[in-house]
Amino acid sequence: MKGFAALQAEQRANAFKQANELKAYMEAALAQRLSEVSGASKSVAVDVTLPGSAVPQGRLHPVTQTMDAILACFIPMGFEIADGPELEFEYYNFDALNIPRDHPSRESFDTFFVDAPSPQPQKGRLLLRSHTSPVQIRVMERRKPPLRIVVPGKVFRPDPLDAGHSFMFHQVEGLMVDDRTSFADLKGVLEQFLAALFGPGTKTRFRPHFFPFTEPSAEVDLACASCRGGGCSTCGQKGWVEIMGCGMVHPNVFKAVGYDANKVQGFAFGLGVERIAMLKHGIKDIRLFFENDLRFLEQF
Numbered sequence: 001m002k003g004f005a006a007l008q009a010e011q012r013a014n015a016f017k018q019a020n021e022l023k024a025y026m027e028a029a030l031a032q033r034l035s036e037v038s039g040a041s042k043s044v045a046v047d048v049t050l051p052g053s054a055v056p057q058g059r060l061h062p063v064t065q066t067m068d069a070i071l072a073c074f075i076p077m078g079f080e081i082a083d084g085p086e087l088e089f090e091y092y093n094f095d096a097l098n099i100p101r102d103h104p105s106r107e108s109f110d111t112f113f114v115d116a117p118s119p120q121p122q123k124g125r126l127l128l129r130s131h132t133s134p135v136q137i138r139v140m141e142r143r144k145p146p147l148r149i150v151v152p153g154k155v156f157r158p159d160p161l162d163a164g165h166s167f168m169f170h171q172v173e174g175l176m177v178d179d180r181t182s183f184a185d186l187k188g189v190l191e192q193f194l195a196a197l198f199g200p201g202t203k204t205r206f207r208p209h210f211f212p213f214t215e216p217s218a219e220v221d222l223a224c225a226s227c228r229g230g231g232c233s234t235c236g237q238k239g240w241v242e243i244m245g246c247g248m249v250h251p252n253v254f255k256a257v258g259y260d261a262n263k264v265q266g267f268a269f270g271l272g273v274e275r276i277a278m279l280k281h282g283i284k285d286i287r288l289f290f291e292n293d294l295r296f297l298e299q300f
């Protein structure tokens, strides 16, 4: 209103009149609204029983959930969790596990070698570990028996991608070493684990197999959950699905870590986490785990 002084007398009177009207209108409106608002808090009840608005919640990936469920079965049996590097030396992935250079069994583990000079050439080339078994060696090198460990982790193999294969997947390795661990302990621990994970009464079988780092070795099969042993497309009409490898630790593995193979014995096993999650939930294609489609992930 200060600026009105510059106006001519007639315009000035009019401007003042209009400004005063506007001011009165604003003051009245403000007073009215204030009285409404202060009255509202007294008269409008808040219904605290109405449901709130949902907050979107994140969740753990089904592979992580399955991994946690697997590890949780071994904790009550006295196993502790250990881990090791994904970028590994040839020595730990192969040599120390009784897979010598130029031995044909090395070819059964297709491997991604890393195209960089090895920082420790005496330990061989660098690679992406093709299984979690090298962690057996790393832990035994640092510690004396008795040992009970489970090792979760990622592993890498140059497999062509299809419904059953991925170039990266997860394993859980197990290792138990003391002076008297036997194959009966291996069977007992694994049967207890599978009953805890898949429910009591789950049918399993141990089938002779070969691994360079265990002797004797076995593969463990689970009665196919889709057909309960009758034979269907999930199990390739076999009635059984292979879920893990295992065996008694080979004396050469103990020698590699400086244990006296005459004084200690133990078992080891390795299982594929995606495979278990697929069986548990009836998932037919491993690629679903890595596409991160929320419509898939939200089901777990």
Ligand code: PHE
Binding pocket: 130, 131, 132, 133, 173, 211, 214, 217, 245, 246, 247, 268, 269, 270, 271
């Ligand atoms: N490392 C083996 C594999 O990846 C599994 C295994 C682990 C077998 C320990 C025996 C003992 O196929």
